[in-house]
Amino acid sequence: MPELPEVETVRRALERHILGRRITSFAVGRPAFNRPIPRLALQRLKGSTILAVKRRGKYILLRLSRGRVLVCHLGMSGSVSFGRDEGHVRFQFTAGDRIVKFHDPRRFGRIDCSLPRLGPEPLSPAFTARELRRALSRRKAPIKALLLDQRIVAGLGNIYATEALFKAGIQPQRPAGRVSPAEAARLCAAIKRVLRRAISVGGTTLADQAFRDPEGRPGRFQLRTSVYGRKRGVCGHALKATPKPIAGRTSLYCPICQR
DNA sequence: ATAGGCGCCTGTAAGC
DNA sequence: TGCTTACAGGCGCCTA
Numbered sequence: 280m281p282e283l284p285e286v287e288t289v290r291r292a293l294e295r296h297i298l299g300r301r302i303t304s305f306a307v308g309r310p311a312f313n314r315p316i317p318r319l320a321l322q323r324l325k326g327s328t329i330l331a332v333k334r335r336g337k338y339i340l341l342r343l344s345r346g347r348v349l350v351c352h353l354g355m356s357g358s359v360s361f362g363r364d365e366g367h368v369r370f371q372f373t374a375g376d377r378i379v380k381f382h383d384p385r386r387f388g389r390i391d392c393s394l395p396r397l398g399p400e401p402l403s404p405a406f407t408a409r410e411l412r413r414a415l416s417r418r419k420a421p422i423k424a425l426l427l428d429q430r431i432v433a434g435l436g437n438i439y440a441t442e443a444l445f446k447a448g449i450q451p452q453r454p455a456g457r458v459s460p461a462e463a464a465r466l467c468a469a470i471k472r473v474l475r476r477a478i479s480v481g482g483t484t485l486a487d488q489a490f491r492d493p494e495g496r497p498g499r500f501q502l503r504t505s506v507y508g509r510k511r512g513v514c515g516h517a518l519k520a521t522p523k524p525i526a527g528r529t530s531l532y533c534p535i536c537q538r
Numbered sequence: 539a540t541a542g543g544c545g546c547c548t549g550t551a552a553g554c
Numbered sequence: 555t556g557c558t559t560a561c562a563g564g565c566g567c568c569t570a
Contacts, residue, residue, distance in 0.1 A: 280563055312546055337564080355563050356548080385547045387564060395565090420541060429565085437563070485562095489549090527543080528563065 281353040283401065283434030284477035285490050285498065286337050289359050292493040293339070293379070294332040296361060300375035301328045302343070308368040312386045320392055321370065324349060329374060336397045336433025350394055354387025359493045379493075397433040401470050406432060408464035415455040415463065422458055423451035424526040426470075435470070437528045438483055438507045443469040445506045450537045451530045452521050476503065483507075506531050 281289070305325050310316050327343035334340065341349040358365065362378035369383035370390060381388070398414070399406040414431050415422065425431045426440040435443070444451050446469035449462055458466065477483060482498035484490045485508060491497055505513040512518050512533040521530040 282564095352564080354547095354565085384549075385563095387547065389565085418540080424541080427564085529561090 280355050280436050280438070281337060281357060281482070281490060282436035282439050283334075283337060283474055284439070284500065285482035286334055286339060286353060286434070287478050288482045288492045288498065289353070290332055290334040290339055293341075293359065296493070297329050297374040297377050297379060298332055299329060300377065302326065302372050302374050304373045305370070306372070307370050309383075309386065311369075311383075311389065316370075317390070317392070321349075321390070323347065324372070335394055335400070336429055337436070338394055338397075340394070348392055350389075350391045351381065352389040352391075354383060354385065354389065356385040357381065357383045357388040358491055360491070360495065361493050363495060365491075395429075397429050398431045399433065401432050401434055401474055406467065406471075408460070408467040411467045412458070412460055412463035415458050418455040420455055421452045421525045422449060422455045422466075423528075423530060425455045427526045427528065432470070434474070437530075438504070439470070439473055439477065441507045441531060442473045442505055445512065445533060445537060446473060448537055450534075451525055451532050476500070506533065512536065 302324055305321055307316050307318060307321060324343060324347055327345055327347050329341055330344055331342040333342060337352060339351045360380050362380060365382045367382060367384045369381045369388055371378060371380040415425060418425060423440050423444060426435050443466060447462060447466040449466060477500040480499040481492060481496060482490060483500040484497035485501055501508060506518060510518060514533055514536050516533050516535045518531045519534045524530060
């Protein structure tokens with residue numbers, strides 16, 4: 280499930296390899312399960328030059344010449360490769376001597392020309408403890424549900440929300456409105472720290488999703504999680520799962536370190 | 539406005 | 555060993 284660090288890893292590789300190149304061909308593969316392929320819009324990208332490779336939350340944005348934009352979400356299982364064959368191809372294009380393939384085996388990915396409404400970028404200065412606290416105030420949903428809500432903060436999924444809550448010492452099921460200002464400050468800092476560390480090691484590659492960067496390398500953050508994917512936390516305590524999943528996700532936490 | 543639940547997919551792993 | 559079943563989750567949509 281590519282989350283912000285994995286998407287950022289992909290973005291950086293794309294930036295290194297295709298920035299400034301011209302898209303000379305564009306081909307569409309299998310469709311998403313629930314929406315038609317915007318064939319015409321995609322065909323119009325042909326001939327455009329890639330002016331910038333950006334990221335917003337879990338979305339990759341290609342800014343192209345002639346005012347065109349390509350927005351792409353990797354979904355649960357999407358990946359990008361430079362011409363390697365990795366099964367189902369959603370679309371591919373040629374940029375200079377690079378063939379860029381967007382793989383999407385489970386078809387949860389999205390291709391579009393615009394972004395949905397998203398909360399602040401967690402690594403930007405705009406994402407502060409104060410802002411976070413404001414977004415959580417008076418909300419009754421579990422804190423983790425709000426961290427997973429892309430309108431509150433953009434880019435967290437189950438792995439990094441779980442990790443950040445552990446670092447901040449907050450139980451995932453705590454009603455968001457009952458997070459104190461001090462805790463919000465810890466949480467904000469923990470989110471930034473966890474994301475930066477994960478980016479620095481190329482994201483997380485789990486057995487069942489096999490995330491690879493466009494050059495085929497796995498991430499290494501799975502070796503450094505405190506909670507996610509473990510039976511015992513780094514703290515040494517046995518981890519517990521919340522009785523009910525939160526926002527549809529299994530939620531592990533340390534009952535001793537998180538309150 | 540908010541919160542919770544469901545469905546969409548399919549690769550992997552656990553279970554019989 | 556080979557089959558079946560459960561599970562994983564991001565997001566959009568639905569309902570109360």
